[in-house]
């Protein structure tokens with residue numbers, strides 16, 4: 001029986017015991033993943049614990065202003081001194097260990113920190129809280145449990161995590177707990193207008209061109225209750241875009257009146273389709289993602305298909321039709 005708790009104390013105790021930690025997160029990291037990693041690195045350092053952040057994929061350019069983001073390494077394989085040089089791995093929101101995209105992570109003890117549904121607690125210690133609005137909020141709770149005063153940088157990074165995962169405090173996970181943590185982060189120096197500018201106004205030209213490509217084939221289902229978008233390799237090439245340019249595109253059709261769910265299918269390498277879902281209120285897109293082997297949260301989820309773009313798109317559209325049809 002591995003220790004599993006939604007209380008930050010176990011995680012704090014385990015981190016304190018470490019000497020050198022490898023921090024990593026899921027592939028195609030978002031604001032919650034990167035912000036949480038950076039804040040965890042600061043917490044580790046306050047304990048005198050060394051840490052190295054290694055991710056499989058680069059962060060989107062909208063996160064390039066985050067304090068300390070320059071220390072995040074991107075690599076296809078684990079560092080040469082792994083596992084010998086480390087006595088702990090921390091996985092940040094990886095509902096399965098494979099999500100990190102590295103082989104051999106389990107050669108060191110794992111502290112598993114996540115707020116996704118159905119994380120199987122694969123770590124030596126598991127700090128899991130499905131009710132948490134963001135992992136950044138869970139990391140913030142670790143600072144408090146440890147009695148460590150977070151710096152402006154930690155407040156900023158955890159605020160980025162929280163603001164991006166709650167859709168600027170508009171998704172259904174924007175409950176009092178999210179606002180309480182946000183208030184504390186702002187008290188500690190996080191600056192919402194600056195952060196909003198980083199996250200929303202730091203887009204690349206390529207990402208806007210990719211939006212144009214995606215909108216060309218916008219279609220609807222269930223009498224306009226869901227919208228569907230797709231971009232294939234050629235669209236990525238025409239836009240000059242890569243996997244880091246796909247952020248935010250899914251939120252555009254979500255703003256259309258009457259649309260309750262959006263699916264965005266992306267194919268940037270042959271035979272592999274990444275699918276993202278967003279929804280409103282009680283429309284549970286996680287259940288759709290999970291039926292295809294993915295996961296996430298009620299209003300934001302994802303899955304992967306090993307097939308061609310149109311096949312994947314048809315399958316998820318059929319599932320969304322069933323989901324929304326069932327909810328009448």
Ligand SMILES: [Mn+2]
Nearest residue numbers: 032134135165
């Ligand atoms: Mn998250």
